[in-house]
Amino acid sequence: MEDLTAYYKTERNQEWRVELRKSKKAKERTDIKRVSMPEADPHVRNKNSEEVNKGLPADKAVIEASRCLDCANPTCITGCPVGINIPKFIKYIEKEDFLNAAKVLKETNTLPAVCGRVCPQEKQCEEQCFYSLSLKKDPVAIGHLERFAADFEQHSGQMSVPEVGQPLGIKVAVIGSGPAGLACAGDLIKFGYDVTVYEALHELGGVLKYGIPEFRLPNSIVDVEIDNMKKMGVKFRKDVIIGKTLTIDDLRKQGYKAFFVGSGAGLPNFMNIPGENLNNIFSANEYLTRVNLMNAANNDYDTPVISGNLVAVIGGGNTAMDSVRTAKRLGAERAMIIYRRSREEMPARVEEVKHALEEDIEFMNLHSPVAYSGDKEGKVTSMRLQKMKLGEPDASGRRRPIPIEGSEFDVEVDTVVVSVGVSPNPLIPSALPELKVSDWGTIEVNPETMQSSVSDIFAGGDIVRGGATVILAMGDGRKAAAGIHKYVGHLVKAN
Amino acid sequence: MNKIIEKEIFSENVVQLILEAPEISRSRKPGHFVIIRVDDKGERIPLTIAGADTKKGTIRLIIQKVGVSSAKLIKLNVGDSVLDVVGPLGQATHIEKAGTVLCAGGGVGIAPLLPIVEGLKQAGNRIVSVLAARSKDLIILEDEMRHLSDELIVMTDDGSYGNKGLVTHGMEDVLNREKIDLSVVIGPAIMMKFAALTTKKFNVPTMASLNTIMVDGTGMCGACRITVGGKTKFVCVDGPEFDAHQVDFDQMLQRLGAYKDQEMKAYKEYLKSIA
Numbered sequence: 001m002e003d004l005t006a007y008y009k010t011e012r013n014q015e016w017r018v019e020l021r022k023s024k025k026a027k028e029r030t031d032i033k034r035v036s037m038p039e040a041d042p043h044v045r046n047k048n049s050e051e052v053n054k055g056l057p058a059d060k061a062v063i064e065a066s067r068c069l070d071c072a073n074p075t076c077i078t079g080c081p082v083g084i085n086i087p088k089f090i091k092y093i094e095k096e097d098f099l100n101a102a103k104v105l106k107e108t109n110t111l112p113a114v115c116g117r118v119c120p121q122e123k124q125c126e127e128q129c130f131y132s133l134s135l136k137k138d139p140v141a142i143g144h145l146e147r148f149a150a151d152f153e154q155h156s157g158q159m160s161v162p163e164v165g166q167p168l169g170i171k172v173a174v175i176g177s178g179p180a181g182l183a184c185a186g187d188l189i190k191f192g193y194d195v196t197v198y199e200a201l202h203e204l205g206g207v208l209k210y211g212i213p214e215f216r217l218p219n220s221i222v223d224v225e226i227d228n229m230k231k232m233g234v235k236f237r238k239d240v241i242i243g244k245t246l247t248i249d250d251l252r253k254q255g256y257k258a259f260f261v262g263s264g265a266g267l268p269n270f271m272n273i274p275g276e277n278l279n280n281i282f283s284a285n286e287y288l289t290r291v292n293l294m295n296a297a298n299n300d301y302d303t304p305v306i307s308g309n310l311v312a313v314i315g316g317g318n319t320a321m322d323s324v325r326t327a328k329r330l331g332a333e334r335a336m337i338i339y340r341r342s343r344e345e346m347p348a349r350v351e352e353v354k355h356a357l358e359e360d361i362e363f364m365n366l367h368s369p370v371a372y373s374g375d376k377e378g379k380v381t382s383m384r385l386q387k388m389k390l391g392e393p394d395a396s397g398r399r400r401p402i403p404i405e406g407s408e409f410d411v412e413v414d415t416v417v418v419s420v421g422v423s424p425n426p427l428i429p430s431a432l433p434e435l436k437v438s439d440w441g442t443i444e445v446n447p448e449t450m451q452s453s454v455s456d457i458f459a460g461g462d463i464v465r466g467g468a469t470v471i472l473a474m475g476d477g478r479k480a481a482a483g484i485h486k487y488v489g490h491l492v493k494a495n
Numbered sequence: 496m497n498k499i500i501e502k503e504i505f506s507e508n509v510v511q512l513i514l515e516a517p518e519i520s521r522s523r524k525p526g527h528f529v530i531i532r533v534d535d536k537g538e539r540i541p542l543t544i545a546g547a548d549t550k551k552g553t554i555r556l557i558i559q560k561v562g563v564s565s566a567k568l569i570k571l572n573v574g575d576s577v578l579d580v581v582g583p584l585g586q587a588t589h590i591e592k593a594g595t596v597l598c599a600g601g602g603v604g605i606a607p608l609l610p611i612v613e614g615l616k617q618a619g620n621r622i623v624s625v626l627a628a629r630s631k632d633l634i635i636l637e638d639e640m641r642h643l644s645d646e647l648i649v650m651t652d653d654g655s656y657g658n659k660g661l662v663t664h665g666m667e668d669v670l671n672r673e674k675i676d677l678s679v680v681i682g683p684a685i686m687m688k689f690a691a692l693t694t695k696k697f698n699v700p701t702m703a704s705l706n707t708i709m710v711d712g713t714g715m716c717g718a719c720r721i722t723v724g725g726k727t728k729f730v731c732v733d734g735p736e737f738d739a740h741q742v743d744f745d746q747m748l749q750r751l752g753a754y755k756d757q758e759m760k761a762y763k764e765y766l767k768s769i770a
Contacts, residue, residue: 200713202532202539202579210711239581241713245518268717270727277722277746279753286716294538294710302563303538303710304757378749426714426732 004083008074011088020091021070030131034138035064042358046328049214049297052355053117053147058098061148065093068140071130076142079128081475082109082183086125090145099160102153105146106162110186111179111225111474113154114208116147117217119471120349154224161231165192170488171256173198175242175428178206179470180262180461182226183477184484185234188260191485196235196256198242200427203293206264207462208470210293211285213322215329216352219292243431248457257491258484261443261452261459262477265467266425270418271314275372278380280306284315284323284419291326308415311335312383314369315419316346321353323417324361332415335361340368340388340401366390368401370408372416382410424463432457442466449483450476458483497580500553502573506632508560509603510569511545517552519544519582525590525610526704526736529554529582530712533567537578540564541709543607543735544583545636554580557606557635562758563765584712585735588702590614594676595621597669597699598644599662599690601682602628605636607704608681609643615679616643623669624648627662627682631655662686663693670697678702680739684751688744695740703739705730708753721747 011017038054039045045052056064068090076086085104092101105112121143126132129139153159172188174181177199188195203209205222230236240246248259268283270276287305290296296305307330313323316339328335337356339346342365346353357363364385371384387407390399424441436444436453443452443459450458460476462468501513519529528543546555560566571577588611596615600608605626616622624644628634629652641647649657650665658665662682669675670693678701680690687703694701707719707730714732721728724741728734 200581201711202581210715239579240518241581241584244583245522245581247522266714267729267732268715270717270720272727277720277727277750279750283717286710286718289710289716295536301536301538302567302761304754304761306754306757377752378746 008077008085011085012070012072016095017070017088017091020094024066026069029067029069030135030137032063032067034067035060035141035144037141037144039355042355042360045215046325046359049329051218052215055151056144056148058096058148058152061093061145062096064141065090065145067131068094069130075128075130075133076125076140079124079126081124081471082115082478084108084125084146086142089149090140090142093145093149098149098152099156099158101149103160105149106160108478109474110183110229111222112146113150113221113225114179114217115471115474116143116150117221118212118469119143120469122350124471154221159224159228161228162190164189164232167194168192170194171196171254172258172260172484172488173242173251173256174260174262176200176206176262176264176461176463177204177226177236178262178264178461178473179208180264180473180477181206181260182229183474184260184262184460184481185477186229186232187478187481188484189229189232189234191481193488195233196237198240199236199238200241200263201293202238204236204238206262210289211319211322213288213292213326215325216322241427243427248432252456257456257488259457260477260480260484261428261457261463262461262473263425263428263463265422265462266427267423268418269421269423271369271420273369273371275374275380276418278372278374279378280308280380280414281372281416281418282306284313284319284417285422287323287417288319288326291330297330305330306415307331308413309333310413311415311417312338312369312411312413313417313419314338315421316341316348317419317421318348318352320417320419321348321356323419325356325359327415327417328359328361337361337363338367338369338385339363339365341398342366342390345398366401368403369416380413380416382412383416384408384410421467422462424466428463440466446483448479449486450480451483451487455487496576496578498576499571499573500551502571505557505635508569509557509633509635511555511557512568512571513548513553513555514577514580515552516554516580519580520547520549520552520554523547523554523583524587525614526585526588526607527583528585528607528712528735529556529580530584530709531556531568531577531581532579533564533571534578537567538564539579539710539712541584541706541712541731543704543706545606545609557603559603563761566762566765581712584731586733588614588736590618592619595623595673597623597625597666597675597678597694599625599627599666599678599680599682600640601662601686601690602633603635604682604686604704605634605640608679609636609639611679611681611704612640612643620677621645623675625650625662625665625669626657627651627665627686629653661689663689666690666693670694670699675699678739679704684744684748687739687742688748691739691742691744701739702736703742704736705734705742705747707747707750721750
């Protein structure tokens with residue numbers, strides 16, 4: 001940490017940074033109002049798949065960047081799970097040197113264009129911004145600026161390929177090509193390892209592809225980032241399930257010295273209430289996978305999807321928001337969120353809830369389904385909801401929902417999407433009985449090194465956390481890469 | 496990309512493909528399935544592996560035309576490739592010596608039954624097989640099944656081959672005649688439902704292999720969920736084989752029809768597009 005602090009200080013004392021700081025008075029900077037993100041018209045966008053946030057134009061990005069005070073003690077960095085040198089990239093934007101801004105992002109972040117779109121910055125870097133902490137003003141729009149710099153580079157035709165270390169001639173396998181795996185692979189290749197990423201699906205990107213919809217994160221953005229990793233030398237193999245097609249032992253025999261397991265979320269949770277296996281009741285995973293990964297809403301593709309007219313989505317997280325907004329775009333007349341607590345307790349990002357409301361999504365807070373009924377073909381036709389009230393805070397710190405007896409009533413639906421969380425993917429743990437897992441099926445790791453109970457296996461992301469965000473998964477991937485580097489380094493020395 | 500090495504047409508709607516898939520051929524066991532995607536517009540469909548040749552690095556799939564994806568697949572020829580083949584998936588069959596095993600296969604259900612019978616035979620079981628289909632040309636893999644079975648009975652609905660009658664008639668004759676220790680039934684859901692009811696009357700432990708709708712096949716989407724013994728199970732990771740007496744086949748039949756309207760519409764459009 002001391003090294004890092006010294007590094008930030010040296011960087012901050014570079015002449016161009018000093019000059020730039022002097023060019024405007026602090027008062028001038030703090031008087032500027034935070035930029036707002038241009039957005040697509042809610043009543044147009046809720047009928048198509050165009051991206052909702054349009055991105056900042058260059059002039060606005062430069063003004064927003066000038067709000068940043070380039071603090072001596074950049075607290076914002078402490079809020080970033082992948083430790084981006086935030087003031088440095090922002091000051092490059094103020095200097096209108098956008099390509100160098102992007103380069104700074106890529107020093108520690110494999111997927112800046114992705115993070116600029118889907119990170120909950122309001123709970124991370126921006127929450128730790130001097131404006132939030134001390135001035136009680138809106139923080140610098142770090143997320144919007146990250147996206148600006150990354151997009152600028154993607155469109156510039158001058159994508160920089162981060163430098164990679166001297167080849168060490170040591171093979172490391174990464175299992176899963178989601179955010180955890182990609183972040184880990186990105187750092188491993190920089191250390192000089194021979195890295196192969198194994199993916200079970202036919203597309204690379206994991207949840208970035210099958211989960212997050214096009215209107216929030218276009219697949220083409222993910223592909224550019226992955227292509228860049230290929231240019232760095234990372235190898236990818238699709239349609240291979242480690243633990244099934246090949247075992248960890250097969251890979252050990254092929255000479256792999258360490259493994260990172262980022263196999264993500266698996267089994268979707270259901271509520272185990274009557275009628276839940278009726279037709280047209282889906283898990284959010286199934287619903288989103290059909291639309292996002294399989295292109296089911298496009299008639300040229302073979303995979304079908306039910307585009308319901310009266311759609312209820314059960315849950316209050318980002319996945320629930322993604323599902324309900326997808327349902328609206330597929331033509332639903334009513335697209336409803338059913339959540340058992342109030343608006344304040346919803347785990348979804350504030351921005352997602354705002355966008356959903358603008359798009360005419362109905363919110364039924366303090367309601368929970370207790371049963372479904374269907375027609376003679378087995379299709380769901382209605383759900384029985386029970387009203388809830390809030391009691392004392394529970395272990396999660398949020399107020400506990402308490403059912404109100406006798407408050408049940410029926411609502412007509414033709415499609416239900418259940419988005420009440422997922423359990424970790426069982427494939428790797430079930431193939432490796434010696435691997436220590438928790439009662440919930442998550443792999444147990446040393447939180448510093450991400451090393452599991454099997455010394456050459458490291459893990460991170462949802463397989464360790466149960467269910468978290470893209471950026472936390474990426475932070476795990478980076479930590480694991482450092483852990484692997486240390487572990488394999490000892491092996492090399494021992495020989 | 497997985498190349499087609501051999502193709503054999505069993506009947507108008509049933510085709511056998513031998514596909515290049517070296518890693519899967521080595522890791523697969525009886526009971527496993529693969530998910531395939533024919534081309535970049537294709538859907539992901541599960542197909543049980545009917546056999547493998549580890550020396551040649553190939554797997555054997557038997558496909559019945561039921562909709563767009565299977566129609567596209569059986570139209571492919573030797574030298575063509577299937578875009579994605581992933582597996583082996585599911586739990587392998589639990590194979591042990593039980594004694595006398597009654598193995599009943601209906602239609603293309605005979606294909607996944609074959610490697611299981613092979614395993615059961617190797618484990619030292621006495622095998623009585625009942626193969627059933629609507630008519631003679633739909634009875635597949637008869638020679639191989641006969642070779643592995645101590646006794647083989649063929650049933651056809653129309654009496655065009657073997658005995659006239661349903662699979663359950665053939666099973667009932669055997670169950671009335673001798674003590675059966677275990678039964679394995681694989682075929683259309685409706686056939687497995689009645690086959691399970693038949694063995695239940697005789698209290699014979701029975702295993703069924705289920706082929707439900709799937710998307711990823713790795714336990715992620717939950718499309719394949721069914722009720723077994725009152726609990727929701729995922730066919731792709733908990734199965735595909737279950738205690739047939741515990742499976743809610745009526746619910747399975749209902750869930751298999753989830754996309755019936757879309758599937759029929761898509762198939763009509765497909766036929767128009769190739770006409």
